Amino acid sequence: MSTFDNPFDPDRKLRAGCVCGQHRSAAEHEQATALHCEPVASEETRYEGVVASAVMRAMFPQDVARRAFLKSVGASTALAALSQFFPLKTATEVFAQAGTPEKKDLKVGFIPITCATPIIMAAPMGFYAKHGLNVEVVKTAGWAVIRDKTINKEYDAAHMLAPMPIAISLGLGANAIPFAVPAIENINGQGIVLATKHKDKRDPKDWKGLKFAIPFDYSMHNYLLRYYLAEAGLDPDTDVQLRSVPPPEMVANLRADNIDGFLAPDNICQRAIYDGVGFMHLLSKEIWDGHPCCSFAASREFITSAPNSFAALTRAIVDATAYASKAENRKQIAEAIAPANYINAPVTVLEQVLTGTYANGLGGVKTDPKRVDFDPFPWQSFAVWMLTQMKRWGQIKGDVDYKAVAEQVYLATDTKKLMTEMGLTPPASAYKSFAVMGKNFDPAKPEDYLASFKIRKAS
Amino acid sequence: MTSSLRLRAGLVSIVLLAAFLGIWHLATRSTAPVTTMSPEYAKLMGLTATQGKSAMPGPLDVGAKLWEHLKRPFYDNGPNDKGLGIQLGYSIARVGTGYLLAVLVAIPLGFLIGMSPLLSKALDPFIQVLKPISPLAWMPLALYTIKDSSVSAIFVIFICSIWPMLLNTVFGVATVRKEWINVARTLEVGTIRRAFTVILPAAAPTILTGMRISIGIAWLVIVAAEMLVGGTGIGYFVWNEWNNLSITNVIIAILLIGIVGMLLDQILARFTRMVTFPE
Numbered sequence: 001m002s003t004f005d006n007p008f009d010p011d012r013k014l015r016a017g018c019v020c021g022q023h024r025s026a027a028e029h030e031q032a033t034a035l036h037c038e039p040v041a042s043e044e045t046r047y048e049g050v051v052a053s054a055v056m057r058a059m060f061p062q063d064v065a066r067r068a069f070l071k072s073v074g075a076s077t078a079l080a081a082l083s084q085f086f087p088l089k090t091a092t093e094v095f096a097q098a099g100t101p102e103k104k105d106l107k108v109g110f111i112p113i114t115c116a117t118p119i120i121m122a123a124p125m126g127f128y129a130k131h132g133l134n135v136e137v138v139k140t141a142g143w144a145v146i147r148d149k150t151i152n153k154e155y156d157a158a159h160m161l162a163p164m165p166i167a168i169s170l171g172l173g174a175n176a177i178p179f180a181v182p183a184i185e186n187i188n189g190q191g192i193v194l195a196t197k198h199k200d201k202r203d204p205k206d207w208k209g210l211k212f213a214i215p216f217d218y219s220m221h222n223y224l225l226r227y228y229l230a231e232a233g234l235d236p237d238t239d240v241q242l243r244s245v246p247p248p249e250m251v252a253n254l255r256a257d258n259i260d261g262f263l264a265p266d267n268i269c270q271r272a273i274y275d276g277v278g279f280m281h282l283l284s285k286e287i288w289d290g291h292p293c294c295s296f297a298a299s300r301e302f303i304t305s306a307p308n309s310f311a312a313l314t315r316a317i318v319d320a321t322a323y324a325s326k327a328e329n330r331k332q333i334a335e336a337i338a339p340a341n342y343i344n345a346p347v348t349v350l351e352q353v354l355t356g357t358y359a360n361g362l363g364g365v366k367t368d369p370k371r372v373d374f375d376p377f378p379w380q381s382f383a384v385w386m387l388t389q390m391k392r393w394g395q396i397k398g399d400v401d402y403k404a405v406a407e408q409v410y411l412a413t414d415t416k417k418l419m420t421e422m423g424l425t426p427p428a429s430a431y432k433s434f435a436v437m438g439k440n441f442d443p444a445k446p447e448d449y450l451a452s453f454k455i456r457k458a459s
Numbered sequence: 460m461t462s463s464l465r466l467r468a469g470l471v472s473i474v475l476l477a478a479f480l481g482i483w484h485l486a487t488r489s490t491a492p493v494t495t496m497s498p499e500y501a502k503l504m505g506l507t508a509t510q511g512k513s514a515m516p517g518p519l520d521v522g523a524k525l526w527e528h529l530k531r532p533f534y535d536n537g538p539n540d541k542g543l544g545i546q547l548g549y550s551i552a553r554v555g556t557g558y559l560l561a562v563l564v565a566i567p568l569g570f571l572i573g574m575s576p577l578l579s580k581a582l583d584p585f586i587q588v589l590k591p592i593s594p595l596a597w598m599p600l601a602l603y604t605i606k607d608s609s610v611s612a613i614f615v616i617f618i619c620s621i622w623p624m625l626l627n628t629v630f631g632v633a634t635v636r637k638e639w640i641n642v643a644r645t646l647e648v649g650t651i652r653r654a655f656t657v658i659l660p661a662a663a664p665t666i667l668t669g670m671r672i673s674i675g676i677a678w679l680v681i682v683a684a685e686m687l688v689g690g691t692g693i694g695y696f697v698w699n700e701w702n703n704l705s706i707t708n709v710i711i712a713i714l715l716i717g718i719v720g721m722l723l724d725q726i727l728a729r730f731t732r733m734v735t736f737p738e
Contacts, residue, residue, distance in 0.1 A: 112702055139539040141687060141698055145608075152606040248702040255514065271704065276508030341540035344703040352503055359503035363496065 099308035101132055106309060109140045109149055109158035112343045113247060113265040114353050115186045115294035116159045117333060118320040118374060120343065124336045127320040131312040137342070142246050143216040150299065151177055156306075157298035157313055159185065163386045165297040166409050167218040172395055178300040181378050182314040182411045182418075183321065185294040189353070189372030190221060190284035191269040192228070194261035195254055199279060199362060204232035213245035213253065213262035220284075220293050223389040225263040228287055230455040231437050237393075237457060254278050265293065266353040266372060267345050272361075274349050279361025283371055288436040290373075292382045314418055317376065322424065324374040330354040378415055380406040380430040381443035388450045394457035402446045480518045487517040516707040524707045525714075539699070541691065543711075547719060549691040553609070554677045554723075557616025561673065565621045566666065569628025570654060573662075579629060586625065594619030594680045598687055608688040612681070619680045620673035627669025631662030663734040671727035678720045693719075 106128075110116040120137055122128050128135035140146040143161060147168060150158040165179040194201070201207065207229070214222045226236040236242055245253060247268040253259045255277045262268075263284070272278040284291060296317050303310045323329055334350040337343050343350065352358035356371035383406035390396045412430030419426040431443045441449055450456075489512045496509060506512040516524075532544030572578045594615050601611035635658050643657045685694025693712055700708035 136538050138690065139699065141695075145687065148602050149608060152602070152608075154606075154608060248704065251704060274503075274505040274508065275514065275704065276504065339536070339540065340699070340703070341537040344540075344699060346505070348503060348505075357503075359500050363500060365497075365500050365503065 099311065101309040101312050102306040103156070103309045104132065104134050106133055106135045106156040106313065107138055107154065108135055108313075109138050109146045109155040111143065111146060111159055111247075112139055112345070113294075114267045114337075114343070114350060114372060115189060115265050116343075117337060117354070117372075118183075118185055118317055118324050118376075119159050119296060120337045121324065121333050122316050122320040124342070125320070125323075125333075127316045127323070128313075130319070131316040133309070133312050133316060135313070135316075139342075139344075143219075150179075150297070151175075153299075153302075156302055156309070157296065160295055160297040161216055161219040161221075162292045162295045162382065163218045163220065163223070163390065164216075165295060166383055166386060166405060167390070167395070169409050170396065170405065172390075173218065178408070179297050180300055180303060180409055180411050181295045181297050181383075182310070182415050183296045183317045183376040184292045184378050184382070185296055185317075185321070185374070185376075187290050187292055187373050187375050188283070188285040188370060189266050190224070190263060190293055191266065192225070192261060192263045192281040192284070193254070193269045193272050193278040193361075194281045195257070195259075195278050196276075196361065198260060202281065204229060204234065207232070207234060207260075208239050210260040211241040211243065211258070213243050213250045213259045213264065215247050215250075215264060216244055217395070218390075220291060220386070221263045221265070223386065223393075224284055224287050224291065226393060227389070227436060228263075228282075230453065233455075235455050251275060251277060267343065267349050270349045270352050270358060271345065273359055274346065274352075276361075280358070280366075283368065285368070285370060288434065289370075290375075290434060291436075292379070295378070296376075311418060314415065315422060318415070318419060318422065318424070321374045321376040327355070327369055376415065377419075377426055378410040378412050378430075379427075379432060380410045380412050381432050381434070381441075383410045384431075384443045384446050385436075385441055388446045392450055392453060392456045400446075402443075483518050487513040487515045489513065514706070516710065520707050521710050525711050528711060538690075543693075543696065543715065546691060546693045546696045547715065550681050550685065550693045551719070553612055553685075553692065554616055554674075554681050557613040558620050558674060558677050560613070561617045561621040561624060561677075562670065564617075565624035565669075566628050569625045569666070570632055570658070572625075573629040573632025574654070574658070576633075579633065586622070590622040590626070594676075595683055595687070598684065602688075608690065612684045612688050612692075615684050616677045616681060620677040623672040623676065624666070624669040627672070628662065628666050631665030631669075632658055634665075635661040660734070660736070664731060664736070667727065667731040667734055671724065671731060674723050674727050675720065678716075678723055682716055 108119060110119050123135060123137045138155065140149065140158075143164065146155070146158050146160065147164060149155050150160075151168070162181070162184065165181050167173060168177055168179045170176060198210075212225060214225055216222070222242070225242070229236045229240060234240060243259065245259070245262070247264055250259070250262045250264050250268055251272045254262065254272055255275070261278070261281065269280060273280060284293075296314075298310060298313075324333055331351060331354070334347055334354045338345055338347045338350050353372060356369040357365065357367045358371070360366050380403075384402045387396065387400055387402050387405060391400055407430075410430070416426040416430075433440060433442050435441065439452075489510055496504070501509045507514055528543045532542045534542040535545060572582055597615050597618050598611065601614045602608060605611050605614060639657055639661060640653070643653045648657070681692065682694040682697065685692035686698040688695075693716060697709055697712045700712065
């Protein structure tokens with residue numbers, strides 16, 4: 001039986017099957033629901049539920065005995081009786097606070113794009129404060145700067161592109177410094193935008209010779225655009241030009257006709273449309289639905305020197321992510337993160353990104369509520385996929401121990417434990433297979449996957 | 460005669476400004492609104508796309524925004540959004556610190572080198588190689604070794620303002636008229652006293668000219684450095700508004716950078732005039 005079943009329910013099935021009744025076992029159910037931080041009424045009820053369940057289970061370790069007891073007195077009486085001689089309220093408070101943070105005043109760096117939504121909103125909406133932290137979120141000029149400032153310990157933790165912590169840990173483009181990812185920020189939420197003059201060139205096969213911008217070399221944007229082009233038969237290294245351009249300059253460059261398009265983080269895509277210089281060719285979701293984009297990262301050194309601060313920070317981020325994953329909260333979030341202190345963008349643009357009802361730049365209004373979504377679980381299979389692409393495009397040379405790197409950088413085990421303590425339902429395994437443009441990826445066989453691509457950099 | 464020349468120059472300045480603003484205003488007028496859009500779609504789009512508004516703001520937009528900034532220059536909405544007055548304050552403080560450190564190093568060192576022909580020759584190749592390096596090229600190295608971005612910014616100011624001062628001090632000290640030094644020698648004035656009472660006043664105008672060049676360069680560099688490092692300062696403000704593609708605010712920042720740069724230059728010019736002597 002799972003930790004999240006309600007032990008106060010006398011009619012709960014004890015043996016075969018899961019809570020929802022659609023799966024054969026509880027484990028299978030967990031896998032199926034994977035992680036969608038299902039909303040529980042409120043934070044407190046959730047913690048209360050977890051604490052009360054634990055107490056109830058401790059008193060009646062036998063499922064049958066507990067059921068008999070509940071049947072005879074009723075769940076609410078049982079709970080009332082329990083709180084008579086066990087201080088549930090105090091226990092819940094103690095539980096929610098966990099260890100006292102070693103360091104309360106933290107600095108977290110971010111890049112002003114909607115991928116950073118959970119990191120940013122956690123400040124104005126009080127998620128950091130709720131977990132006993134005083135966090136200053138600091139806007140940063142670019143990915144290289146955020147990397148250096150985090151390495152230099154000016155930031156305790158930071159918003160990074162999902163492949164960056166892997167690259168830093170491996171020493172690609174920087175000194176090798178072990179970094180870790182306790183939470184993914186967002187899934188989906190990127191897009192390919194083309195200049196309006198290309199509105200009849202929708203087939204990527206015709207894109208030979210075009211110039212595209214990506215935000216950073218070690219980014220999902222780079223890997224997804226290369227993947228997309230290669231699937232259309234173009235070699236991204238020779239048939240097109242790819243340039244690393246800071247996101248705000250992408251719109252200006254598109255207007256000035258220096259580039260033909262970009263695969264960029266949102267609000268930049270929507271901003272190009274808003275300013276009338278481009279149109280949405282494709283949402284990144286259509287390349288790989290559920291792909292990770294940005295991550296929340298910290299150095300191993302910070303994690304070992306301030307484990308409680310790190311845990312509280314992760315809890316705040318997971319909490320904020322769970323809140324952001326709910327569609328009904330998105331408008332409120334757009335307003336909270338739009339001011340100059342945070343993303344500094346028009347509210348209309350952020351609303352279009354977050355609610356998924358957007359102008360596509362060609363005169364139409366489209367709706368896709370999953371245009372951007374938020375899901376904190378750091379799947380290690382994501383890391384394995386990124387490593388295959390790093391190798392595919394020559395960023396890594398030689399042999400890679402995929403599993404070891406993924407497990408060292410993506411902290412699935414710790415996050416799972418934390419989420420369980422918070423009363424959320426993390427997935428049972430840290431690996432899952434998924435499909436990118438219809439092609440299946442099996443995290444157990446990365447080398448075969450890599451060998452199956454015809455277009456790749458000769459190594 | 461001079462007053463009428465001044466008056467006429469002022470008139471020409473005003474006419475030029477008015478012409479500039481007029482052309483600017485005409486060039487950035489909106490074209491006719493696009494009418495083919497459905498209202499639902501138009502609501503999601505910006506004014507550039509719907510009203511045919513120029514991407515470049517006109518002088519009226521800039522003026523209105525500038526007034527808004529000038530009304531509350533010192534507001535503080537958290538670490539990433541501060542008033543223009545505060546941002547300029549941060550920049551001036553950074554420039555001041557880096558510049559003063561450079562003065563403390565460059566002038567004594569320049570004296571030493573200028574008074575000793577041997578040192579002057581020996582150090583010349585190093586100075587010549589280090590002088591033309593763009594100060595921003597030091598930035599990655601500074602960030603990497605100092606491991607603190609605000610100290611790195613100050614270091615970059617220091618390194619860029621030291622060379623003009625050093626070279627001008629060396630030159631000023633080395634070219635003090637031989638007769639004056641010989642007179643001092645005949646009167647048996649000690650080395651220290653000679654340095655302070657003969658060489659310093661004689662070389663002061665040249666040294667101050669070097670300092671004036673340096674403050675100009677330091678102010679040029681701080682904007683670029685802050686754009687890289689971020690956090691606070693007028694350079695960060697430009698970058699932050701660029702991020703939001705707010706050209707209006709960028710223009711305002713450019714204007715303010717120009718005014719502050721001019722003020723700094725004028726202050727040094729006044730000092731130079733104070734120490735200049737007729738020959």
